[in-house]
Amino acid sequence: xxxxxxxxxxxxxxxxxxxxxxxxxxxxxxxxxxxxxxxxxxxxxxxxxxxxxxxxxxxxxxxxxxxxxxxxxxxxxxxxxxxxxxxxxxxxxxxxxxxxxxxxxxxxxxxxxxxxxxxxxxxxxxxxxxxxxxxxxxxxxxxxxxxxxxxxxxxxxxxxxxxxxxxxxxxxxxxxxxxxxxxxxxxxxxxxxxxxxxxxxxxxxxxxxxxxxxxxxxxxxxxxxxxxxxxxxxxxxxxxxxxxxxxxxxxxxxxxxxxxxxxxxxxxxxxxxxxxxxxxxxxxxxxxxxxxxxxxxxxxxxxxxxxxxxxxxxxxxxxxxxxxxxxxxxxxxxxxxxxxxxxxxxxxxxxxxxxxxxxxxxxxxxxxxxxxxxxxxxxxxxxxxxxxxxxxxxxxxxxxxxxxxxxxxxxxxxxxxxxxxxxxxxxxxxxxxxxxxxxxxxxxxxxxxxxxxxxxxxxxxxxxxxxxxxxxxxxxxxxxxxxxxxxxxxxxxxxxxxxxxxxxxx
Amino acid sequence: xxxxxxxxxxxxxxxxxxxxxxxxxxxxxxxxxxxxxxxxxxxxxxxxxxxxxxxxxxxxxxxxxxxxxxxxxxxxxxxxxxxxxxxxxxxxxxxxxxxxxxxxxxxxxxxxxxxxxxxxxxxxxxxxxxxxxxxxxxxxxxxxxxxxxxxxxxxxxxxxxxxxxxxxxxxxxxxxxxxxxxxxxxxxxxxxxxxxxxxxxxxxxxxxxxxxxxxxxxxxxxxxxxxxxxxxxxxxxxxxxxxxxxxxxxxxxxxxxxxxxxxxxxxxxxxxxxxxxxxxxxxxxxxxxxxxxxxxxxxxxxxxxxxxxxxxxxxxxxxxxxxxxxxxxxxxxxxxxxxxxxx
Numbered sequence: 001x002x003x004x005x006x007x008x009x010x011x012x013x014x015x016x017x018x019x020x021x022x023x024x025x026x027x028x029x030x031x032x033x034x035x036x037x038x039x040x041x042x043x044x045x046x047x048x049x050x051x052x053x054x055x056x057x058x059x060x061x062x063x064x065x066x067x068x069x070x071x072x073x074x075x076x077x078x079x080x081x082x083x084x085x086x087x088x089x090x091x092x093x094x095x096x097x098x099x100x101x102x103x104x105x106x107x108x109x110x111x112x113x114x115x116x117x118x119x120x121x122x123x124x125x126x127x128x129x130x131x132x133x134x135x136x137x138x139x140x141x142x143x144x145x146x147x148x149x150x151x152x153x154x155x156x157x158x159x160x161x162x163x164x165x166x167x168x169x170x171x172x173x174x175x176x177x178x179x180x181x182x183x184x185x186x187x188x189x190x191x192x193x194x195x196x197x198x199x200x201x202x203x204x205x206x207x208x209x210x211x212x213x214x215x216x217x218x219x220x221x222x223x224x225x226x227x228x229x230x231x232x233x234x235x236x237x238x239x240x241x242x243x244x245x246x247x248x249x250x251x252x253x254x255x256x257x258x259x260x261x262x263x264x265x266x267x268x269x270x271x272x273x274x275x276x277x278x279x280x281x282x283x284x285x286x287x288x289x290x291x292x293x294x295x296x297x298x299x300x301x302x303x304x305x306x307x308x309x310x311x312x313x314x315x316x317x318x319x320x321x322x323x324x325x326x327x328x329x330x331x332x333x334x335x336x337x338x339x340x341x342x343x344x345x346x347x348x349x350x351x352x353x354x355x356x357x358x359x360x361x362x363x364x365x366x367x368x369x370x371x372x373x374x375x376x377x378x379x380x381x382x383x384x385x386x387x388x389x390x391x392x393x394x395x396x397x398x399x400x401x402x403x404x405x406x407x408x409x410x411x412x413x414x415x416x417x418x419x420x421x422x423x424x425x426x427x428x429x430x431x432x433x434x435x436x437x438x439x440x441x442x443x444x445x446x447x448x449x450x451x452x453x454x455x456x457x458x459x460x461x462x463x464x465x466x467x468x469x470x471x472x473x474x475x476x477x478x479x480x481x482x483x484x485x486x487x488x489x490x491x492x493x494x495x496x497x498x499x500x501x502x503x504x505x506x
Numbered sequence: 507x508x509x510x511x512x513x514x515x516x517x518x519x520x521x522x523x524x525x526x527x528x529x530x531x532x533x534x535x536x537x538x539x540x541x542x543x544x545x546x547x548x549x550x551x552x553x554x555x556x557x558x559x560x561x562x563x564x565x566x567x568x569x570x571x572x573x574x575x576x577x578x579x580x581x582x583x584x585x586x587x588x589x590x591x592x593x594x595x596x597x598x599x600x601x602x603x604x605x606x607x608x609x610x611x612x613x614x615x616x617x618x619x620x621x622x623x624x625x626x627x628x629x630x631x632x633x634x635x636x637x638x639x640x641x642x643x644x645x646x647x648x649x650x651x652x653x654x655x656x657x658x659x660x661x662x663x664x665x666x667x668x669x670x671x672x673x674x675x676x677x678x679x680x681x682x683x684x685x686x687x688x689x690x691x692x693x694x695x696x697x698x699x700x701x702x703x704x705x706x707x708x709x710x711x712x713x714x715x716x717x718x719x720x721x722x723x724x725x726x727x728x729x730x731x732x733x734x735x736x737x738x739x740x741x742x743x744x745x746x747x748x749x750x751x752x753x754x755x756x757x758x759x760x761x762x763x764x765x766x767x768x769x770x771x772x773x774x775x776x777x778x779x780x781x782x783x784x785x786x787x788x789x790x791x792x793x794x795x796x797x798x799x800x801x802x803x804x805x806x807x808x809x810x811x812x813x814x815x816x817x818x819x820x821x822x823x824x825x826x827x828x829x830x831x832x833x834x835x836x837x838x839x840x841x842x843x844x845x846x847x848x849x
Contacts, residue, residue, distance in 0.1 A: 317728075319728075338732070338734070339727045339728060339730065340727075340730055340732040340733075340735075342730075343730030351724075355722075356722070356724040356725055356728065357724070357725045357729070358722070358725055359718060359721045359722050359725055359788075360722070361721060361788065362717075362718075362721060366714070366718075370714075370718055370726070370729040370731070371729050373711050373714060373715075374711070374730075378711070379710055379711060379712075380709055380710055380711070381709055381710060381711055381713075381714060423729065
C-alpha cells in the first residue's frame with residue numbers, strides 16, 4: 001500500500017490531549033490523534049468507545065471539550081459545524097442527509113446552488129457543474145437530472161461525498177459508509193477514496209467492517225473505552241485478529257472477563273417451535289432468513305447497524321410486510337397484515353427506541369396496562385385493577401419512583417425500559433421480540449432487565465433478542481445467530497462463545 | 507440522555523412544574539373568568555339569568571358538533587367536514603318531511619321516524635366514507651375531510667336546489683325548538699351529548715385507546731391497539747354528532763337551506779382548541795371542550811351586548827383563536843422537555 005505521507009511536514013489535522021465528558025461520564029480521555037495530508041485513516045472500536053464523539057469534535061458538532069486542535073499547524077477552535085466546514089472539514093453521516101425527490105444535480109449543490117442574475121437558480125450551470133463534479137469522482141454515467149431516489153444507495157452516498165467535496169472540504173469524515181453497500185459498490189467507493197487521496201485530500205474512515213478498513217486504509221487507529229489504544233501503519237502483519245484483540249483488550253491490563261470469557265450456550269432442541277421463518281426476505285434489507293424460536297429459549301440475533309436485523313424484527317411483528325418467504329407461528333403459516341394481527345397470534349414487540357413504545361405524558365400504570373386492557377375490561381375501565389397490577393410490577397422490578405401515578409416521562413431511561421417490559425409480565429405472549437433491550441442503560445438496570453427476560457423465558461415464552469451490542473446478546477441468548485449484510489452468516493448453538501468470536505463472524 | 511431526576515426538588519419548583527403541566531387547563535378557565543367579569547361590568551344586561559339561558563342555547567348546536575370533534579382531535583386527526591355533514595343531515599331530514607305547498611322542492615314525504623332514520627343513515631355513511639378514506643386508503647384526514655366538506659355541500663345543493671324547506675319531523679321540532687320546564691330541549695341534548703362523551707373518554711376502554719392513539723401512535727400500535735379501528739370510530743362518532751346537531755339546528759333556525767352551517771366548522775374547532783385540547787393529540791377532553799364552548803359563547807354574546815362594530819367582532823374572534831393556538835402550542839412545548847430528557 002502506497003502512502004504519500006512525508007515524515008517532515010506537520011500533519012494536516014492534529015488533536016492533542018482531547019477529553020470530553022457527558023454529564024459526569026467520560027467519553028474521551030486524553031486522546032491524541034492526527035491525520036496527514038493525502039492519507040486514508042481508518043478508525044475502529046466498539047460502540048460507545050468515543051470514535052463518534054471525537055469525530056463530532058473535529059466536525060464542530062461538540063464545541064465543549066478540553067485539549068487543542070490544529071489544522072496546518074494553526075490552532076483552531078470551532079464554535080459550530082459551519083466553522084468546521086469553512087476550515088475544510090466535511091462529514092458524511094451514517095444516515096444520509098440527501099433529498100431523495102430532488103435531482104442528483106440539486107443534491108450535489110444542496111444549499112449552495114449557483115445563482116444566476118436576479119438571484120434565480122442557474123439550472124443549466126447547475127447541471128453542467130454537477131456533471132463535472134461527478135466526473136471528477138469517476139461517475140461519468142450518472143444522469144444528473146434524474147431524481148436521486150432512482151439511484152442505488154451506494155451512488156446516493158457518493159453524491160453526498162461529492163457535495164461535501166464541493167463545499168471545499170480537505171478532510172472528509174465518513175461514518176460507516178459501507179454498511180448498506182454491496183461488494184461492487186464498496187469497490188467503487190474505495191476507488192473514489194483512493195482518487196481523492198491522490199489529489200491530496202485526507203479521509204477519516206469509521207467502520208465496523210474490519211476487512212473494509214484493512215483494504216483501504218493507510219493508517220489505522222483503535223479506540224477502546226474512550227482512549228486511543230494504538231495508531232499504526234497498515235502493513236501485512238496487521239489482520240482482523242490483531243485488531244479485534246486490541247479492540248476488546250486481550251493481553252492488556254484492562255482485561256475484562258466479559259470480553260474474552262467463554263460462555264457456554266445451551267439450547268433446548270426438544271421444545272416446541274413457537275415461531276419459524278423460512279427464506280423470509282424484505283426488500284433490500286435482508287433476504288432468505290430462516291430461523292426458529294423455541295418456547296422457553298432466548299434466540300439472540302447479533303449484527304452491525306444496518307445489517308437488516310431491525311427490519312427482521314419488525315416483519316415478525318407485522319409492522320413490515322415481508323416480500324418473500326413464509327412465517328409460521330405455533331406451526332400455522334400466517335400473514336400478518338398489521339401489528340394488531342400479530343398481537344392476536346401472540347407475538348409482542350419492544351422496539352429499540354423507548355420513545356416509540358411508551359406514553360411519556362401518561363402515568364406509569366396506564367403504560368403498563370395498555371397491553372392488557374382488552375383482557376381486563378370489555379367496556380368499562382377498571383382503574384383500581386390497573387393500579388394494583390402496575391404496583392405489583394413496580395415493586396417486583398424495583399422501578400423508581402414507586403408511585404404508579406408518576407408520568408412516565410419523568411423516569412430515568414432504565415426505569416422506563418423496565419416499565420416497557422412490565423407490560424409483558426401480565427400479557428404473557430407466546431413470542432416476545434426485543435430490539436436492543438439494554439441500550440443506554442447503566443449496569444444495575446441492565447442486570448435487572450436480564451433478570452426479567454430470563455424470568456419470562458423460564459415461564460416458557462419464546463424470546464428473540466436483536467442487538468448490535470455483543471454484550472447484550474451474550475448476556476441473554478441461549479442460541480445466537482450472526483447477521484451480516486442482510487443474511488444469516490453463522491449460528492452458534494450448544495458451544496462455547498466469546499465476544500471476539502462473535503465479532504469475527506460479523 | 508438518561509439524566510435521572512432529582513427526587514427532592516424544592517417545592518416552589520414543584521408548583522411551577524405543576525402549573526406548567528396544567529397550563530392547558532388553567533388558561534382557558536382564566537380566559538372565561540376574565541370575559542365574564544369584563545362583560546359583567548361593560549354591560550348591565552350581560553350578567554342575568556335570561557342571558558345565561560341565551561348563551562346556553564347559542565352554544566348548544568356547536569356543543570354537539572364539538573363533542574364529536576373532541577374525539578377526533580384527541581387522536582391527532584381533524585374533521586373539516588363537520589359543518590357540511592350537519593347541513594346535509596338537516597336537509598335530508600327536511601327533504602323526507604311533508605313541506606308546505608309554497609315550498610318548491612321535489613321532496614318525498616315520509617313518516618317522521620323514517621325521515622330521522624334516513625337522516626342518521628346519511629350522516630353515518632358520510633362518516634364511514636371519511637373513515638375508510640383515512641384508514642384504508644391512507645388519505646390524510648385534513649384532505650379527506652376537505653373533500654367530504656365539498657361532497658356534503660354537494661348533497662345539500664342537489665336536494666334543495668337553492669330553495670328553503672321549513673318543516674322537520676315532529677320529534678326534531680320538539681328537540682330543536684321546544685322547552686321543558688323553561689329549559690330548551692336543545693340545551694338538554696347538548697349537555698347529554700357532552701356528558702356521554704366525557705363518560706366514554708374517561709371511563710371506557712375505547713376512551714383510553716383514543717388518548718393513547720393520540721398520545722403516541724407508534725407506541726399504541728406496538729402495544730397491540732388497532733389504531734385504524736380507533737381512528738375509523740372517531741371519524742364516525744364525529745359525523746354522527748354533526749348529523750344530530752344538523753337536524754336539531756334546522757329546527758332551531760326554523761329552516762333548512764344551503765350553507766347555513768358554514769360558520770359551525772370554525773366554531774366547533776375553536777371550542778375544542780380554545781378549551782385546551784391538544785392539537786397534537788392525547789391531552790385534553792370533554793371538560794376542556796365545555797370550557798371552550800363557554801369562552802366562545804360568552805364572547806359572542808358579550809360582544810353583541812356592548813356597543814361594538816359588528817365587523818370588528820369577527821376580527822376579535824380571530825384574535826382570540828390565535829391566542830388560544832399560541833397557548834396550545836406553548837403548553838405542548840413546556841411539557842416537551844420532560845419527554846426528551848428521559849428518552
